[in-house]
């Protein structure tokens with residue numbers, strides 16, 4: 001029997017908490033505001049921005065989308081992030097990907113005030129996270145931990161294997177798991193014998209962006225599997241990195257896609273915006 005580790009109820013609970021806090025902040029004269037900086041015409045990015053804006057407004061967080069266009073220069077993007085960092089009416093800032101070809105995400109994100117860096121994009125935030133100092137974690141990495149905690153999965157001493165080493169998901173998720181006393185292995189595209197490594201995981205986090213990468217031969221029978229992948233299919237559907245068909249029935253627990261990490265990510269982004277507005 002494989003338990004379905006749903007994220008939808010957890011996300012709804014976080015959004016309810018966010019709505020109550022946003023109302024309190026507004027009544028106290030600090031209406032919370034999130035700014036989203038966009039420099040792409042990418043369709044899936046536009047979908048994600050709309051879904052953030054919708055969720056923000058539903059919970060009482062104002063959301064300004066600053067679209068600089070796909071021809072924006074790195075200097076222009078940097079200047080905008082710096083201006084928003086100085087704006088006292090803005091509490092949270094996110095820089096959307098993809099970026100124009102000559103822009104480096106981490107380099108530009110260094111211009112986001114760490115106190116407003118609600119998606120943990122500034123390399124300073126990642127460094128602070130790694131050092132065990134207070135910092136905003138990327139919302140997706142935080143969502144992985146929130147799901148594990150919500151479903152009561154023990155982490156201390158557990159072998160956690162993270163597949164993927166991006167600054168947005170894999171690396172920060174590994175640091176958060178390490179902070180919780182898991183024994184952490186990070187895998188990537190050059191990892192040898194991937195299936196052998198992942199089979200030794202008590203907790204397996206897949207954050208790659210390849211449908212079906214994790215199949216039955218990659219998992220132990222009692223593993224807890226968190227599927228971060230959100231891969232759009234030609235038919236308009238969305239699938240994760242885990243081949244749910246071959247894995248479910250075998251592992252102890254698995255997050256669904258959709259309805260797993262995704263909704264928790266968006267809810268935590270709003271929650272981190274509330275934290276930023278409070279400080």
Ligand SMILES: NC(=O)C1=CN([C@@H]2O[C@H](COP(=O)(O)OP(=O)(O)OC[C@H]3O[C@@H](n4cnc5c(N)ncnc54)[C@H](OP(=O)(O)O)[C@@H]3O)[C@@H](O)[C@H]2O)C=CC1
Nearest residue numbers: 140164165166169188189207208209228229230261262265
């Ligand atoms: N639900 C949510 O909220 C979010 C979902 N996502 C989804 O998560 C997935 C990962 O995103 P992101 O981290 O940004 O992606 P990146 O493309 O930045 O990173 C992918 C990682 O996977 C590794 N990788 C690629 N191929 C393999 C392979 N065959 N075996 C092992 N490792 C491999 C890469 O290794 P190497 O470093 O060696 O190249 C890299 O570290 C995507 O599907 C994305 O859509 C992302 C953010 C939020």
Ligand SMILES: Nc1nc(=O)c2c([nH]1)NC[C@@H]1CN(c3ccc(C(=O)N[C@@H](CCC(=O)O)C(=O)O)cc3)C=[N+]21
Nearest residue numbers: 048097119140168230238257258259260262263265266
């Ligand atoms: N710096 C950075 N931070 C991110 O957080 C980030 C990013 N870059 N790049 C793009 C990806 C993508 N992403 C998603 C978040 C929520 C859902 C989500 O809520 N999806 C719904 C389903 C939507 C549907 O059905 O189409 C779900 O999983 O249930 C999806 C995708 C965040 N990303």
